[in-house]
Amino acid sequence: MFQAGQDSPERMWVIVEQCGDMEDWTGRLDNDPAQDFTASVLKAGQLVHFHPFDVIGIWEDTQPIEDTIGEIVDTKMRLLTNKLPEESRPWYKNPTVIVGILGVIATIVAALI
Numbered sequence: 018m019f020q021a022g023q024d025s026p027e028r029m030w031v032i033v034e035q036c037g038d039m040e041d042w043t044g045r046l047d048n049d050p051a052q053d054f055t056a057s058v059l060k061a062g063q064l065v066h067f068h069p070f071d072v073i074g075i076w077e078d079t080q081p082i083e084d085t086i087g088e089i090v091d092t093k094m095r096l097l098t099n100k101l102p103e104e105s106r107p108w109y110k111n112p113t114v115i116v117g118i119l120g121v122i123a124t125i126v127a128a129l130i
Contacts, residue, residue, distance in 0.1 A: 018071065022054035028073060031065060042067055 030047035
């Protein structure tokens with residue numbers, strides 16, 4: 018969403034050029050704004066900086082991907098860090114599961130003492 022001055026936010030297409038930094042992505046506007054004030058400061062082809070949380074949706078290979086922003090960012094994080102999300106790890110490598118199992122064992126041992 019882009020907003021300038023008192024104009025309402027509007028959706029615009031951006032062709033992403035750089036998304037390696039999780040705090041600052043860059044791309045070029047792929048359309049002109051419809052609102053007057055925004056159109057006076059933004060033009061198609063202009064380089065813009067934005068945060069990945071500003072992304073509403075992604076089009077890939079000319080087909081829309083229906084996705085939530087959390088899933089988009091998770092996907093980018095996996096690509097950038099080359100790490101699997103926690104739910105894709107085997108159960109024995111998931112720290113939450115290990116802590117839970119240790120808690121159950123401690124409770125059983127304490128009950129037996």
